[in-house]
Amino acid sequence: MKHYADQGYEIALDDVGAGHSGLNRVVNTTPDYLKADIELVRDIYKYKKKEIMMKLLLDYCNATGAILIAEGIETAQELECLHSLGVHYGQGFFLGKPERAFGNISAESEEILERLNRRKNILFLDISGK
Secondary structure, three states: OEEEHHHHOOOOEEOOOOOOHHHHHHHHHOOOEEEHHHHOOOHHHOOHHHHHHHHHHHHHHHHOEEEEEOOOOOOOHHHHHHHHHHOEEEOOOOOOOOOOOOOOOOOHHHHHHHHHHHOOOOOOOOOOOO
16 A cells, blocks of 8 residues: 555545454555445434544544545434534435436535534535545
8 A cells, every 4th residue: 555655646445444444454554535334324323432433533534634434324413413523524325326427415415514514614525526
């Protein structure tokens, strides 16, 4: 991985929190992006331990300059919880179904994002295609 990073590639680790993307891999790789596994996201607002783990990942990302992406957001409650924690970006069916390029997000998702972004000066959804 260091070889690719030295050439200017950005490194992303997917499914962090799942079996094959353990903490050792995170520490040894020093990724630019971490994608939190859907199991950490699912019903996060119901489980304090999931919130704590997500916050730990976020603290790590903030300390190392990495970007945390929550995958699998499927409800307004999950979106609001992740936003309140300060997670950088998110993706999931609640925000919009996967599309080839710059697809529209649902009206309900857009309304919630606008309301949340008025409270905090961060943009939670990246539709730049990056």
